[in-house]
Amino acid sequence: xxxxxxxxxxxxxxxxxxxxxxxxxxxxxxxxxxxxxxxxxxxxxxxxxxxxxxxxxxxxxxxxxxxxxxxxxxxxxxxxxxxxxxxxxxxxxxxxxxxxxxxxxxxxxxxxxxxxxxxxxxxxxxxxxxxxxxxxxxxxxxxxxxxxxxxxxxxxxxxxxxxxxxxxxxxxxxxxxxxxxxxxxxxxxxxxxxxxxxxxxxxxxxxxxxxxxxxxxxxxxxxxxxxxxxxxx
Amino acid sequence: xxxxxxxxxxxxxxxxxxxxxxxxxxxxxxxxxxxxxxxxxxxxxxxxxxxxxxxxxxxxxxxxxxxxxxxxxxxxxxxxxxxxxxxxxxxxxxxxxxxxxxxxxxxxxxxxxxxxxxxxxxxxxxxxxxxxxxxxxxxxxxxxxxxxxxxxxxxxxxxxxxxxxxxxxxxxxxxxxxxxxxxxxxxxxxxxxxxxxxxxxxxxxxxxxxxxxxxxxxxxxxxxxx
Numbered sequence: 001x002x003x004x005x006x007x008x009x010x011x012x013x014x015x016x017x018x019x020x021x022x023x024x025x026x027x028x029x030x031x032x033x034x035x036x037x038x039x040x041x042x043x044x045x046x047x048x049x050x051x052x053x054x055x056x057x058x059x060x061x062x063x064x065x066x067x068x069x070x071x072x073x074x075x076x077x078x079x080x081x082x083x084x085x086x087x088x089x090x091x092x093x094x095x096x097x098x099x100x101x102x103x104x105x106x107x108x109x110x111x112x113x114x115x116x117x118x119x120x121x122x123x124x125x126x127x128x129x130x131x132x133x134x135x136x137x138x139x140x141x142x143x144x145x146x147x148x149x150x151x152x153x154x155x156x157x158x159x160x161x162x163x164x165x166x167x168x169x170x171x172x173x174x175x176x177x178x179x180x181x182x183x184x185x186x187x188x189x190x191x192x193x194x195x196x197x198x199x200x201x202x203x204x205x206x207x208x209x210x211x212x213x214x215x216x217x218x219x220x221x222x223x224x225x226x227x228x229x230x231x232x233x
Numbered sequence: 234x235x236x237x238x239x240x241x242x243x244x245x246x247x248x249x250x251x252x253x254x255x256x257x258x259x260x261x262x263x264x265x266x267x268x269x270x271x272x273x274x275x276x277x278x279x280x281x282x283x284x285x286x287x288x289x290x291x292x293x294x295x296x297x298x299x300x301x302x303x304x305x306x307x308x309x310x311x312x313x314x315x316x317x318x319x320x321x322x323x324x325x326x327x328x329x330x331x332x333x334x335x336x337x338x339x340x341x342x343x344x345x346x347x348x349x350x351x352x353x354x355x356x357x358x359x360x361x362x363x364x365x366x367x368x369x370x371x372x373x374x375x376x377x378x379x380x381x382x383x384x385x386x387x388x389x390x391x392x393x394x395x396x397x398x399x400x401x402x403x404x405x406x407x408x409x410x411x412x413x414x415x416x417x418x419x420x421x422x423x424x425x426x427x428x429x430x431x432x433x434x435x436x437x438x439x440x441x442x443x444x445x446x447x448x449x450x451x452x453x454x455x456x457x458x459x
Contacts, residue, residue, distance in 0.1 A: 015298060019290055046311045050301040051290050054259050061262035062282040069275045075263065083306040083327045087320050090310050091398050110286055175287050197255045197289045200248045215248030216241070222283040 014043040019102045022048045026093070027100055049086060052106070056089070056113050057082045063117040071121050085116040103175075178225050187224075190217040243273055247280050254284075257291040313398075316366015320395035325364050328385040336360060339384055346380040352445045359449040370396035372450040 014022065022044040029041020060081045065071035073081045089112040097108050179191045186207060193203045200211040200218075207214070246265050253260035262281055269277040293301065301307065305326075312322035329339060340357045344350065362368035373396060375389075382389040442450075 015295075042311065042315045045314050046302060046307070049310050050298065050304070050307050051293070053301050053304055053307050054254075054291070055285050055288065058262040058285050059282060061266070062278040062285070064275055064278060078263075079306070080327055080331055083309065083323065086306050086310045087313070087323045087395070090313055090323075091320060094314075094398065106286075191287075194251055194255075194284075195287050195289055197292065199252045199255060201252075211248070212241070212245070215244040218251065219244045219247045219280055222247075222280050226279060226283050 014040070014047045017044070017047070019048065019051065019105075023100065023102055023105050030094065045090075048105070049089075052109060053082075053086075055106075056085050056109060059110060059113045060085055060117055063114070065118065065121055073117060073120060074124070077120065077124065081117060081120045084120055085113040088112040088116040088119075175225065178228055179221070181228075182221060182224060184217070184221075187217045187221045190214055191221045191225075194218055240270075240273060240276075243269060243277050243280065246277060247284065250281060251284055251288070254288055254291055257293040257297055259291075259297065312366040318363050318366045318368055318370040318396070319398040321363050321370055321392070322366040324392065324395040325360075325381070325385075328381075328387050332385050334385070336364075339381075342384045343377075343380055346384065347376065347448060349445055349448075352443075355443075355445045359445065363449075368449065372452055374448050374451055375453050377448050 014025075017025070025037075025044035026041050026048065029037040029039075029044070032038075057078070060073055060078055063073055063081075089109045092108055092112045093105070097105070099105060099108060179188055179195075182188050182191070186209065189207055190203055193206065198206070200214045203209075203214045204211045209217075246269055250260050250262075250265045262278075265281065266274050266278055306323075309323040309326060313320045316322055329336065334342075337357065340353050340360055343360070344353050344356050347356075349356070359368060363370070363373070375393075378392045378396065379389050381387075382392050385392075
């Protein structure tokens with residue numbers, strides 16, 4: 001276990017800033033080399049990563065290996081994989097991130113998390129192979145079914161396909177454009193309002209729909225967005 | 234994404250998750266996936282992933298925000314950004330947890346592997362500094378990195394890559410206060426230390442280095458550390 005932090009985090013200033021302002025502080029601190037800018041950048045990073053911690057953890061839990069949905073992060077490995085994803089996010093933001101907007105930052109985090117999960121699964125399998133057995137051995141899934149460990153070659157192919165997909169959607173502006181391209185006005189409205197933080201009931205009230213209808217339009221809209229991403233690859 | 238018929242139960246679960254997310258309640262993704270019928274769990278996972286990609290930052294209360302800022306993985310990431318040890322403050326504790334080893338157990342094994350009997354206290358201090366981001370990672374010898382890799386069940390390249398990762402300040406930022414008390418020098422007044430400049434790590438004339446110092450501060454290619 002890590003040692004507890006001896007001091008309360010210095011949050012009052014940075015925590016009042018918007019995500020956009022924090023991203024600007026982070027980028028400026030990384031690029032200027034000035035000590036005060038650097039201090040502010042670290043504070044900005046602390047708030048940003050705290051605000052996005054649950055998002056990254058959630059992406060880790062929801063991760064399914066491309067083309068092999070039975071390969072996922074084991075439940076007792078979630079904390080470790082989340083830790084790895086945050087490491088990867090930071091490394092990416094310090095070395096290769098060229099964006100300046102919240103959308104670009106979030107897309108970079110999502111991509112970094114996805115790759116970290118893939119690496120975690122590979123490392124896990126290497127360890128299992130080291131323990132013994134074949135990669136094609138059957139194991140029991142959470143649902144109690146016997147499933148095969150994935151074939152390396154197929155996994156690589158699926159990964160390349162997924163890479164092509166995620167690299168094509170590096171900016172959330174593209175997601176916004178995809179929402180606008182949806183054919184159903186209510187679906188567009190639901191996705192926009194969800195992205196602004198409204199609840200099902202609030203959206204239902206605004207659009208004069210039932211909450212059930214809102215939930216249905218929301219999930220159908222997300223399916224459409226995902227299907228469009230897949231067909232663009 | 235599958236193309237099977239939509240299911241009201243999944244719509245409802247996703248809606249419930251999104252409401253809890255936006256309200257800043259930190260909903261657990263796994264709990265929601267577990268509530269879906271077994272044959273539809275991957276579909277719900279896909280939907281939640283798609284939602285998280287575009288979801289707004291939740292309306293966290295101050296209390297929740299303070300909790301999030303103290304999450305071990307968040308603190309480790311901040312220490313990595315702030316410190317001089319690359320990504321080692323994030324990587325080493327995680328590897329230690331995975332190997333189910335306490336820090337004192339790693340110290341004991343490190344002391345034995347590096348054949349420096351009796352050096353446990355100093356070794357413990359250096360390991361603590363590496364995990365806290367206060368030791369300049371470029372000074373750590375490859376022999377130490379190899380020993381750590383072996384003890385923690387990792388590849389040495391992984392540890393080396395983490396050690397070489399730049400921090401936000403590139404090593405020029407102020408060291409945390411506790412380092413000044415341990416090391417008895419004012420890091421804030423110290424000139425920048427470049428990882429590739431062995432001379433910058435050379436001991437001061439009045440500083441008495443031993444083998445442990447050379448192992449942790451002598452540099453990656455320092456032959457005297459072998």
